[in-house]
Amino acid sequence: MQPSVDWSLRPLADMSSAEFHDWQALLEERSGMVVTEQRRIFLQANLSSRMREVGVTDYASYYRQVTDGPRGAVEWSTLMDRLTVQETRFFRHPPSFALLSAYMQQRCESRGAAQPWSLWSVGCASGEETYSLAICAAEALTLDGCDGQYGVIGTDISLSALSRSRDGLYSRRRLEQMDPDLCARYFQPMPDGRFQVTPSLAARVCFARLNVLELNGAPMSDMDVIFCQNLLIYFRRWRRREILNRLVERLAPGGLLVIGAGEVVGWQHPELVPVADSQVLAFTRKCL
Incomplete structure (x- = not known):
C-alpha cells in the first residue's frame, strides 16, 4: 500500500530561467532584495506556498497577480512577509549595545x-x-542620575513583523539569553507562558512600515542613534552604500550609526568619524 501524500507539500513545477529572471528583477526593483541562483530554491518554495493558498498554479500567473494594480499591491505585501527573513533576538550583538551604553553615558x-x-x-x-535599544537607553540614562527622556522607532517592510513587534509578546526561549535582571524589569509574565513588554517600556517605542529604498521620503531626522544591522547583506554593494548615505542624512550631529560587522567594506562618508572599536562597525557624525 502506497503511503498517503500530503498534497499541500507537493512541489509545483520548477521555474523556468525566464520566470526566475522576472522574479529576480521584480524583487530587486521593488525591495532591493537580491535573490542569487543559490537562493532559487528558497524563492520557489515560498512562492509555491503562497500560490497554493490563493489557488494559482503557475509562476507567470502569480507574477501578473502581484503586479496588477491596487489588488496586486496587497498581495505583494503579503508575499514580502514570506520572503523577508525575520529571525533575530534580544541584544543580538552584545558589543554593539555595550558601545551604545558607553556612548549615551558619555554624551x-x-x-x-x-x-x-x-x-x-x-x-x-x-x-x-x-526593544533592546529601548532597554539599553533606559539603563544608560538612569546611571549617574542622568534621567533623560528617549524614544525608539523600529521600521520594517513586513507588516506581519510589525504587528508582532507592536504586540510585544515573546516566548521564554526568546528571552533565555537576556540578563535575568533586565527580564524582570522590562517584561511581565503572562498566563500563557509568554512574556509581555512592560507598559512603561512599550510607551517609549513605536513601529512603522518603511522600505529602505524609499528613505528619501522617510520622516525621520536628527536621530541620535541609528542601528542598521543584519539588513544590508541582502542588497548589492552599490545599494548598501546608497542606503547608508541616506541614513547619514538623518543622523544628528554627534549621532551614532551602528552597522553590522562585515556588511559593508571600504565605505566612507565625509561627515562621519569611525569609532575605535575592534568588535563593532560604527561611526559618529561630525558636529557642526
Whole structure:
C-alpha cells in the first residue's frame, strides 16, 4: 500500500530561467532584495506556498497577480512577509549595545535632560532589536542620575513583523539569553507562558512600515542613534552604500550609526568619524 501524500507539500513545477529572471528583477526593483541562483530554491518554495493558498498554479500567473494594480499591491505585501527573513533576538550583538551604553553615558554629561534622545532600529523584524535599544537607553540614562527622556522607532517592510513587534509578546526561549535582571524589569509574565513588554517600556517605542529604498521620503531626522544591522547583506554593494548615505542624512550631529560587522567594506562618508572599536562597525557624525 502506497503511503498517503500530503498534497499541500507537493512541489509545483520548477521555474523556468525566464520566470526566475522576472522574479529576480521584480524583487530587486521593488525591495532591493537580491535573490542569487543559490537562493532559487528558497524563492520557489515560498512562492509555491503562497500560490497554493490563493489557488494559482503557475509562476507567470502569480507574477501578473502581484503586479496588477491596487489588488496586486496587497498581495505583494503579503508575499514580502514570506520572503523577508525575520529571525533575530534580544541584544543580538552584545558589543554593539555595550558601545551604545558607553556612548549615551558619555554624551549624557554634555546634553541637558530636557533634550530627548531619539533612536532608530532599521529593519526591526519582530521587534527584539528595537526593544533592546529601548532597554539599553533606559539603563544608560538612569546611571549617574542622568534621567533623560528617549524614544525608539523600529521600521520594517513586513507588516506581519510589525504587528508582532507592536504586540510585544515573546516566548521564554526568546528571552533565555537576556540578563535575568533586565527580564524582570522590562517584561511581565503572562498566563500563557509568554512574556509581555512592560507598559512603561512599550510607551517609549513605536513601529512603522518603511522600505529602505524609499528613505528619501522617510520622516525621520536628527536621530541620535541609528542601528542598521543584519539588513544590508541582502542588497548589492552599490545599494548598501546608497542606503547608508541616506541614513547619514538623518543622523544628528554627534549621532551614532551602528552597522553590522562585515556588511559593508571600504565605505566612507565625509561627515562621519569611525569609532575605535575592534568588535563593532560604527561611526559618529561630525558636529557642526
